[in-house]
Amino acid sequence: MSLLTTDIRLPDDFPVAEKSELNIGYIPLLDCIPVIAAKELGFFEEAGLSVTLSRESSWASIRDKVQYGLLDAAPMPAGIVLASAMHLGASQPMVTAMGLGLNGNAITVSATLWEAINPINATFNSQEAAMALKNYLDSFDGTLNVASVHTYSTHHFLLRAWLQHFDIDPAGKLKQIVVPPPQMVDAMERGVIDMFCVGEPWNSLAQAKGVGHKLLSGHQIWENAPDKVLGVTKRWSDANPATHQRLIAALLKACAWLDNDESKLSGFTMLLNNDYIPIDDMESINLMFGQHSFTPPIATFPWLSQAKWFGQQILKVTDHDQPLGSMDTLVEQTYLTDLYRQVATALNINLPRANTKDEGVHTTDWEIAGTLQPIDMPSDMRFR
Amino acid sequence: MKKRLSVLVIDEDRGRAALVEQALRDQGYDVLARLDTTDHLADRVDELKPDMIIVDLESPDRDVLENMAILNQSSPRPVVMFAEQGDQQTIEKAIRAGVSAYIVDGLEHHRMKAILDVAAARFREFQALRAELADVKNELADRKVIERAKGLVMKHNRCSEEQAFKAMRKMAMDQQKPLNDIAKNIISVLELVS
Numbered sequence: 001m002s003l004l005t006t007d008i009r010l011p012d013d014f015p016v017a018e019k020s021e022l023n024i025g026y027i028p029l030l031d032c033i034p035v036i037a038a039k040e041l042g043f044f045e046e047a048g049l050s051v052t053l054s055r056e057s058s059w060a061s062i063r064d065k066v067q068y069g070l071l072d073a074a075p076m077p078a079g080i081v082l083a084s085a086m087h088l089g090a091s092q093p094m095v096t097a098m099g100l101g102l103n104g105n106a107i108t109v110s111a112t113l114w115e116a117i118n119p120i121n122a123t124f125n126s127q128e129a130a131m132a133l134k135n136y137l138d139s140f141d142g143t144l145n146v147a148s149v150h151t152y153s154t155h156h157f158l159l160r161a162w163l164q165h166f167d168i169d170p171a172g173k174l175k176q177i178v179v180p181p182p183q184m185v186d187a188m189e190r191g192v193i194d195m196f197c198v199g200e201p202w203n204s205l206a207q208a209k210g211v212g213h214k215l216l217s218g219h220q221i222w223e224n225a226p227d228k229v230l231g232v233t234k235r236w237s238d239a240n241p242a243t244h245q246r247l248i249a250a251l252l253k254a255c256a257w258l259d260n261d262e263s264k265l266s267g268f269t270m271l272l273n274n275d276y277i278p279i280d281d282m283e284s285i286n287l288m289f290g291q292h293s294f295t296p297p298i299a300t301f302p303w304l305s306q307a308k309w310f311g312q313q314i315l316k317v318t319d320h321d322q323p324l325g326s327m328d329t330l331v332e333q334t335y336l337t338d339l340y341r342q343v344a345t346a347l348n349i350n351l352p353r354a355n356t357k358d359e360g361v362h363t364t365d366w367e368i369a370g371t372l373q374p375i376d377m378p379s380d381m382r383f384r
Numbered sequence: 385m386k387k388r389l390s391v392l393v394i395d396e397d398r399g400r401a402a403l404v405e406q407a408l409r410d411q412g413y414d415v416l417a418r419l420d421t422t423d424h425l426a427d428r429v430d431e432l433k434p435d436m437i438i439v440d441l442e443s444p445d446r447d448v449l450e451n452m453a454i455l456n457q458s459s460p461r462p463v464v465m466f467a468e469q470g471d472q473q474t475i476e477k478a479i480r481a482g483v484s485a486y487i488v489d490g491l492e493h494h495r496m497k498a499i500l501d502v503a504a505a506r507f508r509e510f511q512a513l514r515a516e517l518a519d520v521k522n523e524l525a526d527r528k529v530i531e532r533a534k535g536l537v538m539k540h541n542r543c544s545e546e547q548a549f550k551a552m553r554k555m556a557m558d559q560q561k562p563l564n565d566i567a568k569n570i571i572s573v574l575e576l577v578s
Contacts, residue, residue, distance in 0.1 A: 060446035091467040151454040178451035180444040
């Protein structure tokens, strides 16, 4: 059952914001739409917040600015928030009380590599794509440059999970490098990278320009995989609890608005038309390719079970065994499920009863218990 | 005597990079290279092995350096990781000036602080210069607009330069608008009729 955005409003006696002028950063990607929509449709204003959006050039810059208060909050890969909580790459632990979307990523190979691994232009599932790549690598002497956008990004984790699942050594003949999203297509065009995993619209743009070809969608690696979350520092959240809740309320409204293809399409078009994403040949792009979902609470609840998966991926790439203390404590301190619950309750919208769910085992739609009514969950299998 | 620290400066703004490089040399540091963006940044850092990297906070190459820091134990690490009580302020000041840095583990904090301070000061100085330049450019542009409007008024009213200017100044006072706005209006109107 879809939510009506007009019904979503905070009660009049909701606590006043400690801080009402906020700076929020974003990286040009289709999945930054919830913050842009909340701004353009006036949902921030309605929640008593005056928000300035600022386009940032790297995840590192977003993290540092959030760490030092130049930005109050930003959508960021869940991995960056959890890494900071593990004191990796940051000194201020970050927290999140809200997810900002599922899906939206893909793996693209250069036009040359596509021709080499798939001369008959077949449609691949994740296993066929892995086998084709493996066969190519077996008879190939050099190394392929594989780019993702940040070591702690969902793209990097998905890419590694896929390679390792099908016994391809991610460090063997593949050289893992990092390239910022807006430079991805250009780097592939110049022959610097052979394969990349990035969020939309950059895969679709590479394909539209004939520079690359989509090998797999993120959906084929993990259906309805979580990605960005709303990141703030713990210090900021502690100092501004009402502001934080109002921010979540505005974004929940934006996500509820995005709960149908028509809104999504008009939202994405607005991103490209209003220069939030600086590309010109948008007509050739399939904006719906990413299968983005922003639907509350499936895509917005801060599921502890997802935090745990991200935490484990961080340990794998950094060769750590355990975070300080236990993983359970870490995810509970970092994913603020109670804060989300308070806001959703104030808005009178449906909530899952549990903070965790089974991840990656459902081949078809399923259902979980909700506070107001049962919640329809989409399939979430890995390696389709 | 301690070994001279080596610093790598990464900045797409060559003017600013030159300013930072000179200031660091003056303070007795080795500046290994000054790079604007490069596809092979990771290889260059491996090759040069700097003790510290100074990089524009807004540089898209930051995530490349992050990746090196995470995957390679001997690569320089982001300075925000090292923010202990005493350094918080130094790092915050640097970030506000638009400077980010990566440092090797074990670099003494006072030495890191000294380099960050130099870089932040130069970034701020450069920012001020740029703002001043923009002001001068605006002022020149304003003056050109006013001159052009004056010329059009002289032609249209067949009057002297002084009379034209007086007329424009009176309009500005009557309408309580900057002379520059009045000039722009005159140009748009008179260019239509002429």
